[in-house]
Amino acid sequence: MEQVFLLYRAEKLKYRHSLSGKLWILFPCLTLLMAYGLAANYGTVDSYNWWYIGILPGFLTLYCCMSQEKEKKIRNQAVLLTAEDLKKAWDAKTLNAVKYVAAANVLLVSCSFLLGNIVMPLLQQEQVIYVSAGQNVLAALVMILASLWQIPLCLWMDRKIGMLPTLAVNMALNTSGCLTAVTGLWMLNPWGILPRIMCPVIGILPNGLTAHPGNTGYIPGITDPASLFIGSFICLALFVILWAATRVWYDRKGRKRCENVCGPFKGRMEETCPYAGFLDSCDSAGFRGSGFSAL
Secondary structure (H helix, E strand, C coil), X not given: CHHHHHHHHHHHHHCCCCCHHHHHHHXXXXXXXXXXXXXXXXXXXXXXXXXXXXXXHHHHHHHHHHCCHHHHHCCCHHHHHHCCCXXXXXXXXXXXXXXXXXXXXXXXXXXXXXXXXXXXXXXXXXXXXXXXXXXXXXXXXXXXXXXXXXXXXXXHHHHHHCHHHHHHHHHHHHHHHHHHCCCCCHHHCXXXXXXXXXXXXXXXXXXXXXXXXXXXXXXCCCCCXXXXXXXXXXXXXXXXXXXXXXXXXXXXXXXXXXXXXXXXXXXXXXXXXXXXXXXXXXXXXXXXXXXXXXX
16 A cells, blocks of 8 residues: 555656646636636536536546656656556556546536636626535536546556547547437446436536426436436446456556566576566566666
8 A cells, every 4th residue: 555655646746747737727727718708607507518528538538648658658667667566556547547537526616616606696697507515516526436437448548549549539439428328328338427417416418408308308317316326336336347457457568568578687697687676577586776778
């Protein structure tokens, strides 16, 4: 646990002054600016709807990809040198992304509540709907929980196919989720769960209309609170499964890389293996010192 904490701090410091470390502020602020600037009376509706339909998935995907760019450029050598257990290194990456996703959601919800319930009414801009403080808290929790499973998935996809394909694929799948969210098949498409379970929380349909009979996209039972519990459970289960599967994959990939690099050093006590002492898979004991110059 101590090593996970140290690796988590390293991840935090690594991107503290980079663009990726500021995305959690930039994306919610842009959402609020567009929502309340373009349609003041619909600011609350649009800020929530635009956020969880497209901007949140885009932010999450972009952060997961950008947070790995430095390591990918040096082929994970820094991680291999510092992490005794690569599973813990993956845990640190995942937890760091969870922190930023949670912070972005809390920032969006807090500012939307202040703007929609206090600032805009003072400016004589009455909102189409008003979201109470309790609804805001619940909305933040739901958006965080229902989006967490995409973190290990996007981290893995970025490693496999790169940033732009990952962004394109995940955004396309999130778009498909908006279509299935208003059908009876919403539970079968993980990308459609968040748009669906936000309906009973704040009363907004995936298309941005209020969840009232007669509005396009409204179907009987779409505001049933039971969907909130079912969807949350599915998302939480997906998060645990994907996290466990990807951390095993990352560990195996790192060990294979280490064995390929360290193989020539095995049995040569006078040489220096750059990964010795850091990974169990590198069993050339006693090699220390020359770093990557030996590669």
